[in-house]
Amino acid sequence: xTPVIDIRAxxxxxxxxxxxxxxxxxxxxxxxxxxxxxxxxxxxxxxxxLAGVVPPTSGTxxxxxxxxxxxxxxxxxxVGYCPDVGGLVPRATPWEHLQLTARLRRMPDWEARGRDxxxxxxxxDVAHRVxxxxxxxxxxxxxxxxxxxxxxAVLLLDEPFDxxxxxxxxxxxxxxxxxxxxxxxxLLSTHLRDLALEACGSAIVLRGGSSVAEMDAAELTVEAYxxxxx
Amino acid sequence: xxxxxxxxxxxxxxxxxxxRFRSGTVRRPRLxxxxxxxxxxxxxxxxxxxxxxxxxPADRARQLEDxxxxxxxxFLLLGIGASMGGGGGxxxxxxxxxxxxxxxxxxxxxxxLVLAPLNLAWLLQAWALLAATALSVGPQGLLGAQAxxxxxxxxxxxxxxxVGWSVEGTRRTRHGVLVVRTLTVLVGVALLVGQVAGRLDxxxxxxxTTALASSLGDPGWPLVGALxxxxxxxxxxxxxxxxxxxxxxxxxxxxxxxxxVHEARPAPVARLLGDDLALLRRLDRGSVWRSVGxxxxxxxxxxxxxxxxxxxxxxxxxxxILPGLGASGAVLLYGVNAWCLxxxxxxxxxxxxxxxxRIFDARTLVTAxxxxxxxxVPVLVxxxxxxxPSQQVAIALVVCWxxxxxxxxxxxxxxxxxRPYAVDLRSPRATPAPHTAMFGYAARLSLVTTLTxxxxxxxxxxxxxxxxxxxxxxxxxxxxxxxxxxxxxxLSAPARAEIALTVAxx
Numbered sequence: 001x002t003p004v005i006d007i008r009a010x011x012x013x014x015x016x017x018x019x020x021x022x023x024x025x026x027x028x029x030x031x032x033x034x035x036x037x038x039x040x041x042x043x044x045x046x047x048x049x050l051a052g053v054v055p056p057t058s059g060t061x062x063x064x065x066x067x068x069x070x071x072x073x074x075x076x077x078x079v080g081y082c083p084d085v086g087g088l089v090p091r092a093t094p095w096e097h098l099q100l101t102a103r104l105r106r107m108p109d110w111e112a113r114g115r116d117x118x119x120x121x122x123x124x125d126v127a128h129r130v131x132x133x134x135x136x137x138x139x140x141x142x143x144x145x146x147x148x149x150x151x152x153a154v155l156l157l158d159e160p161f162d163x164x165x166x167x168x169x170x171x172x173x174x175x176x177x178x179x180x181x182x183x184x185x186x187l188l189s190t191h192l193r194d195l196a197l198e199a200c201g202s203a204i205v206l207r208g209g210s211s212v213a214e215m216d217a218a219e220l221t222v223e224a225y226x227x228x229x230x
Numbered sequence: 231x232x233x234x235x236x237x238x239x240x241x242x243x244x245x246x247x248x249x250r251f252r253s254g255t256v257r258r259p260r261l262x263x264x265x266x267x268x269x270x271x272x273x274x275x276x277x278x279x280x281x282x283x284x285x286x287p288a289d290r291a292r293q294l295e296d297x298x299x300x301x302x303x304x305f306l307l308l309g310i311g312a313s314m315g316g317g318g319g320x321x322x323x324x325x326x327x328x329x330x331x332x333x334x335x336x337x338x339x340x341x342x343l344v345l346a347p348l349n350l351a352w353l354l355q356a357w358a359l360l361a362a363t364a365l366s367v368g369p370q371g372l373l374g375a376q377a378x379x380x381x382x383x384x385x386x387x388x389x390x391x392x393v394g395w396s397v398e399g400t401r402r403t404r405h406g407v408l409v410v411r412t413l414t415v416l417v418g419v420a421l422l423v424g425q426v427a428g429r430l431d432x433x434x435x436x437x438x439t440t441a442l443a444s445s446l447g448d449p450g451w452p453l454v455g456a457l458x459x460x461x462x463x464x465x466x467x468x469x470x471x472x473x474x475x476x477x478x479x480x481x482x483x484x485x486x487x488x489x490x491v492h493e494a495r496p497a498p499v500a501r502l503l504g505d506d507l508a509l510l511r512r513l514d515r516g517s518v519w520r521s522v523g524x525x526x527x528x529x530x531x532x533x534x535x536x537x538x539x540x541x542x543x544x545x546x547x548x549x550x551i552l553p554g555l556g557a558s559g560a561v562l563l564y565g566v567n568a569w570c571l572x573x574x575x576x577x578x579x580x581x582x583x584x585x586x587x588r589i590f591d592a593r594t595l596v597t598a599x600x601x602x603x604x605x606x607v608p609v610l611v612x613x614x615x616x617x618x619p620s621q622q623v624a625i626a627l628v629v630c631w632x633x634x635x636x637x638x639x640x641x642x643x644x645x646x647x648x649r650p651y652a653v654d655l656r657s658p659r660a661t662p663a664p665h666t667a668m669f670g671y672a673a674r675l676s677l678v679t680t681l682t683x684x685x686x687x688x689x690x691x692x693x694x695x696x697x698x699x700x701x702x703x704x705x706x707x708x709x710x711x712x713x714x715x716x717x718x719x720x721l722s723a724p725a726r727a728e729i730a731l732t733v734a735x736x
Contacts, residue, residue, distance in 0.1 A: 014731075051581040053730060055723040072723065076583035083581070085734060086574020090656065091520040092513055095494045097578075103497050103509050104584045130520060132656060133488035146578065 002065065004029045004154060004185035005050060010059035012045050019045040021209035022059070029153070032176050032186035034196035034217060037206035038229050043189040044084045046206070047158045050187065051081035064153050064185075077105065080152035084159045084189070087143040090132040094123055094142050097131070098149060105150045117145045121171045136163040141171070148175045155179045155186045161195050173199055193225050205229070241336035248322045248333070248341065256666050257649075265670045269353070272677075276357045277379075280364040281372045294366050298446070301362060302439035304538045305355045306386040312349055313342070313394020314410075315530035317523065317658035318476055320345040320665065325657045339395065339473035343466065346387045348665050350559050350672035351534065354680070356383050367447040374451035381458035382442060388465035395469060399476035407483050418533065425540050425615065484522050484656060492516070503591075506584055510592035517571040518600060523658030524563050528600060531559040532607035539612040546623045547687045549612040553605035553627075554634035554679030558672070560604040561642040565597045566671045567662040568646040569733045570653045577734045580726065590720045594643055594713070601635045622698075626690035629702040633686070634679055637705060640712035641675065647719045650728075652735045 003026035012020040020042040027033045035043045048054040049061055052072035060067070066074040088097065095114070102110035118124045121141040131139060144160050160172050176199045179186050190196050196203060197217045205213040205220075205228045213228050256262050286294075313319050319342025321328065346352055359379055367375040400406045424430045434440065445454045500508035518524050535552050538544065544552075564571055571593070572579050579589070609627065613619070619627060651663045661668050682705065689698045719725050 014728075048577070048727075048731075053577055053580045054727040073583055073585070076581055079581070081578070081581040083577035083734070085577070087578040089513065089517060089571075089575035089579065090573045090654075091517045091571075092575075093492050093494075096492070096513060096516070099494070099497055100509055100513060101582060104506060104582050128491045128493055130488060130490045130492065133485070143578065 002062065003027055004064050005187060006060070006062040007046070007050075008060045010046065010049065010061055011057045012042075012049060012054060013057045018209055020049070023206065023209070023211050025204060025211055025214075027185050027187055029185045030180060030183045031202065032180050032188060032200040034200040034203040035187055035189040035206065036191075036193065036196060036203055036220075036225065040208075041206040042209040043206055044158050047081070047084070047156050047187065047189055050075075050154070050156055051079055051083075052076045053081075053083075078152060079154040079156055080147035080150060081156045082140075082143040082147040082158055082160050084162075086139065087146070088131045088134070088139050091130055093128045093130055094118060094145070095127045097142065097146055101146055101149055107150055110149065114145075114149060117148060117175075120174065121145050122167055137165055137168060140164050141168045144168075144172050144175060148179065151179070151182065151184070153184055155184050157186070157188045159190055160188065161190055161192055169195065176200075193220065193222070238336065241334060241340055244333065244337040245322070245340045245344065248337070249344070252322065252665065255664065257664075262666045262670065265673060269669070269673050273357065273360065277360040277364055277376050278372070280361045281367065281369045283365060286365065291366070294362055295443070298359075298362060298366060298443040299437060299440040300434045301355075301359055302382060302386075302442055303434065303437050305359060305383065306390060306439075307537065308351050308355055308534050309346070309386050309390030310393045311530045311534045312346070312351055313390045314397045315523075315526045315658070316342075316394070317481070317526075318342060318395045318398040318473065319391055319659065320348070320661065321657065321659040324654060324660055326654055335474040335477040336470045338477060339391065339470050340466075342394075342473075342659075343388060343391055343469070345665055346391065348669040348672070350555070350562055350676050351531075352387070353672060354555060354676050359383070363446055371447035371449070371451070374448075374455075375446040378442070378446060378451050378454050378458065381455055381462065385458050385462045385465060388462055388469060392465055392469040392472060395472035395476045399472050399479060402476060402479035402482050404482075418537070421537055421540060430540070481657075484658070487520060487522050488656065490520065492520075504588070507588050507592055507595075510584070510588060511596055514571060514592050514596040515599070518564065518596060521564075521655055521658075523655060523660060526658055527563040528560060528604055531556055531563075532604045535608040536611035539608050540615055544612060544615070546612070546616055546619045546627070547690060549609060549616070550623075550627055550630050550687050550690060551680060551683035552608040552612070553631040554638070554683045555676065556605035556608055557601040557634050557638040558675035558679050560600050561597065561638050561675065562662070562668065562672060563600075564655060564662045565600070565639075565642040566645050566668075567649075567651050567653065567733075568593050568597055568643065569650055569729055570655060570662050572733060573654060574734045576730045580730045586721050586726060587717065590643075590717050593646075594639065594717075597642065598635060598639050601638055605631060605635065622693055622695060623690045625695055626686045626698040629698040630683060630686035633682060633702045633705045633709070636709040636713075637682060638675060638679065640709040640716070641678070643716040644712055645671065647716050647725065647729060650732045652733055 005027040007023055007025040010020050010023045023042065023046060037043050045054060049056050049068060050063055052068050052075040055069055063075045064078045066078060068075050098114040118127050123142055131142065140160060140162055141164060144157065147155060147157060161169055176186055188196065188199055197220065200217050203215055203217045203220045204211055322341035360376060363375050363379050364372060397410055401410050424433060445451060498508040498512055499505055535556055539549055539552065569576060653660060653662055655662065685701060686698060689701055
């Protein structure tokens with residue numbers, strides 16, 4: 001059976017810089033996989049390719065059977081993506097963000113779920129406030145809400161815990177657990193090994209734009225992780 | 231311990247360091263150098279060449295001389311508008327980058343003064359004043375006359391800065407926004423009443439700029455020049471006082487807007503252009519009108535030329551040039567880097583399942599709306615002063631307006647897809663691209679739209695109704711080709727990814 005995420009020999013170049021240098025990666029439905037590695041390892045670029053934002057320079061990337069190079073629109077309908085930086089239009093409100101994502105995904109009855117998610121992430125009382133004045137943590141929490149709103153088959157969370165308070169971390173872990181329970185494929189990129197292990201069943205370590213290890217999360221001890229990074 | 235920016239020498243040194251830092255980050259230094267040389271060369275040509283133009287009808291020459299005092303005053307008025315609209319003046323470094331550096335208010339004040347000429351309105355008005363002076367004075371006494379004009383440009387800029395910082399300081403007080411808005415409306419109403427009562431010309435006659443204009447070409451210009459130098463020194467020094475005051479207060483309006491509440495509205499339904507496009511347009515409109523800087527800039531750009539048209543008694547043939555200039559000014563608020571409206575949210579927007587063409591169309595339509603709105607006001611106000619135009623002028627005006635908007639739109643969307651920048655437009659002092667790039671944009675836009683406008687001024691003077699549409703057709707065709715090319719580039723996934731990554735990196 002073809003995995004939900006199937007990456008083969010992925011290369012991404014930005015001019016002279018090779019951000020991803022031949023990654024092979026597979027992830028199945030009903031599983032959460034942590035993507036770990038140092039800064040510049042290629043985690044965020046891989047996530048952007050999977051979200052249909054950055055096209056691959058070479059290689060094959062299939063998401064739920066759709067090729068990101070030839071059918072990025074279908075890929076975008078399949079995934080829910082929380083980008084690593086910002087991810088919010090500065091002068092729009094959370095409700096307007098939700099309204100846009102729901103409209104473009106043809107979700108007629110999204111409001112109840114939108115309200116519920118905002119409450120779970122403690123953003124209910126700022127639902128109609130412009131996000132430009134949000135703290136970094138509030139912005140990250142809203143990005144996770146936006147990624148999860150349409151219950152996507154593939155959930156891509158890039159640094160979702162960055163600068164987020166414990167309530168937000170708990171809510172994000174719940175979103176990951178819910179998605180896993182309904183059979184979604186989750187890819188979670190983070191520097192925080194402990195949270196990655198808590199959220200995910202397996203882990204992939206990237207180094208220098210390539211995948212260097214794939215294992216059960218439980219096997220990724222501090223020493224093993226450290227050794228893989230160096 | 232006193233920081234180095236608390237003294238004038240320290241502030242000057244800091245200004246030098248910051249300007250050097252900014253100039254080091256210029257993407258294409260050779261092109262920038264060429265552009266600066268072209269602008270300087272053009273300035274010299276405009277300041278000198280018209281002096282040798284002969285055969286100007288006596289009534290036109292007298293009309294030109296009569297207009298100069300109002301034009302001098304108009305330069306000051308537009309300078310005040312620019313500094314008020316820009317929250318005191320342009321910033322040397324974007325706010326997010328500046329917070330880690332000990333940059334004092336005097337440095338900010340000097341920086342705003344140095345950067346003030348990198349503004350389309352400033353540049354065009356300066357060129358117009360220099361050219362009109364050369365035409366009016368002739369070769370005899372030209373050097374002295376232009377020295378006085380250049381000094382006036384500097385004095386007016388420094389005075390405008392004093393007013394700009396004072397208004398910004400007032401705006402940051404408890405009821406400051408209300409006070410500033412009330413005063414602005416009162417001044418506008420006073421000018422309108424003055425116009426209706428036919429007293430604006432009397433007002434212009436008693437302004438010091440009338441004496442200044444009559445001194446042009448006079449042998450006593452060194453005395454006038456010395457007086458202007460003294461006023462300049464005082465204005466620069468005095469400007470530091472309101473700058474310190476304004477920058478010591480929190481920006482209330484920005485903070486209010488940043489925490490603004492906008493109740494939910496039902497998703498728009500649009501049969502003609504599609505629901506997705508309607509919602510995207512609404513989001514983009516919000517990004518423009520919820521920004522303090524852009525909202526203020528659009529209002530200033532609409533009302534500034536309108537007031538000049540009203541007070542300066544501009545005839546229809548001059549008003550024909552205003553739509554192009556208004557559109558050029560408006561597009562410099564964000565349109566030259568149109569994707570910066572999304573800021574860091576661009577990565578998220580790019581991950582949404584919508585045809586890329588819809589996103590391009592929404593941004594183009596919203597930008598076009600802004601250009602049409604800004605360029606309409608001076609034309610409407612001009613009709614208050616001049617009454618309805620003749621059929622020939624009306625046809626030329628409509629075609630010229632359409633051409634200017636489409637032309638500016640096509641150029642700006644081309645720049646937006648080719649040279650995106652990561653910028654944070656939360657501060658009204660921020661610009662959508664680095665200052666040198668903005669200078670290049672302003673110069674090119676002003677040149678293109680002024681030349682186009684002048685062609686239609688010529689067409690308005692020939693009594694052949696089909697001439698303006700016939701002249702407009704190739705312009706519209708070429709601009710449409712440009713717009714289609716920009717759209718095609720946006721539809722290319724690698725180009726779009728590059729734009730998204732660049733803009734979201736801010």
